[in-house]
Amino acid sequence: MIEFNPFLPEFRANPYPFFQQLREQDPVHQTASFTGAWVLTRYADVKAILSDHRVQVDNLPDRLGQKAAYLESGQNFAHLQQTIGAWLFFQNPPDHTHFRNLVSNYFASAAVEQLRTQIQTIVDQLIANVLDQGRMDIMSDLAAPLPTLVISTILDIPSEDQTQLTQWSYTLFRVFDQPISLRGYGRMEEAAQAFKGYFQTLIEQRKKSPGSDLLSQLLRTQTHSNVLSEEDFLGFCVMLFSVGQETTENMIGNSMLALLNHPQQLKQLKQEPTLIKKGVEELLRYDSPVQFLARMATSDLDIGGKTIRAGERIFLALGAANRDPHQFSEPDRLHFLRHQGQPIPFGSGIHYCLGAALARMQGQIAINTMIQKLLYLKLAPEPLKWRKNLVLRGLKSLPVTFEASQST
Numbered sequence: 135m136i137e138f139n140p141f142l143p144e145f146r147a148n149p150y151p152f153f154q155q156l157r158e159q160d161p162v163h164q165t166a167s168f169t170g171a172w173v174l175t176r177y178a179d180v181k182a183i184l185s186d187h188r189v190q191v192d193n194l195p196d197r198l199g200q201k202a203a204y205l206e207s208g209q210n211f212a213h214l215q216q217t218i219g220a221w222l223f224f225q226n227p228p229d230h231t232h233f234r235n236l237v238s239n240y241f242a243s244a245a246v247e248q249l250r251t252q253i254q255t256i257v258d259q260l261i262a263n264v265l266d267q268g269r270m271d272i273m274s275d276l277a278a279p280l281p282t283l284v285i286s287t288i289l290d291i292p293s294e295d296q297t298q299l300t301q302w303s304y305t306l307f308r309v310f311d312q313p314i315s316l317r318g319y320g321r322m323e324e325a326a327q328a329f330k331g332y333f334q335t336l337i338e339q340r341k342k343s344p345g346s347d348l349l350s351q352l353l354r355t356q357t358h359s360n361v362l363s364e365e366d367f368l369g370f371c372v373m374l375f376s377v378g379q380e381t382t383e384n385m386i387g388n389s390m391l392a393l394l395n396h397p398q399q400l401k402q403l404k405q406e407p408t409l410i411k412k413g414v415e416e417l418l419r420y421d422s423p424v425q426f427l428a429r430m431a432t433s434d435l436d437i438g439g440k441t442i443r444a445g446e447r448i449f450l451a452l453g454a455a456n457r458d459p460h461q462f463s464e465p466d467r468l469h470f471l472r473h474q475g476q477p478i479p480f481g482s483g484i485h486y487c488l489g490a491a492l493a494r495m496q497g498q499i500a501i502n503t504m505i506q507k508l509l510y511l512k513l514a515p516e517p518l519k520w521r522k523n524l525v526l527r528g529l530k531s532l533p534v535t536f537e538a539s540q541s542t
Contacts, residue, residue: 146520153454162438171447175454177461185483190226192428195219213327220369246491272532277386290347302329303376310525333371378489384423384528410502419477425453425527508536
């Protein structure tokens, strides 16, 4: 009997054989754990659910309220609930529509393109910091600081505050880890309260002295339209800073690991840098940074001869869908000139990732710059360790050795 267990070390190291087994033997799988939640692994099923109006996003903020019942009298997770309740991937229409419309234009491909030079400058500096060392940890030296520096540029966050905000982001994103102790939720509650307090102070400063940054522009929109409550706006600001951090970080790390394990494909991208956009799309498909999206059925659904009842949770395995042989020929092969299939590394439908274009651009620039500037790039002889995260797939570290290009 097949059982879904994403907490196994071998699953974290390589989930794709497990996905293949599920997809072939039980593609609509009801778990014995996770209170009977379902796991879908076929591309067609995952894609259909992402646009099905009978399915809503998982209501994690409400479930936090239930967990608070186990706390001592007077304690709660109110700040954490309010903060993540303003995040787009925990919202359904009409609230989701209002929140998304507030910023969608700022993260469209055309708007993101205006940031290309700034992102390239940031990447060049991060690589310059390690160029003379002959080795680096791709995660801590480049993949992790890059999204922090980029969103800080967009929001005009003072450099002295960025490290603390990033730590709060990491703490909040542990909400996707399972299982989580009440003490763990308590740390998230503290981070949410501190994060909101920071933005409350920053917002007051921007009201008095607005600039051209995104936060100032959003404040002008909010002042005229009053789309969001004060609490929602604070939570929304936390989302803008936080949500791209680990997704972008993991995308860069997973992609570079795939290239280092496929030297011919690395050589191909190095010799043909115009392939970088197609290359990043294939790398996103090959080892997706977002492995699961959670949904809840609002009415009974018939999928693959099985009935998912209203109120039951559904885990959409994006990583499995992106390796489905019915959608992608030779799905376990890394192939940059692939013509078949349309990967869904950032989901689809109304909850398609708002920051997908920004994440892609950071990935394209970071990966291309590394493979052009760092010669004889190789994995260091150290064991790889994966983060313990159910939703996101990423490395704790990725140590490599190299020689600097003569042109740098």
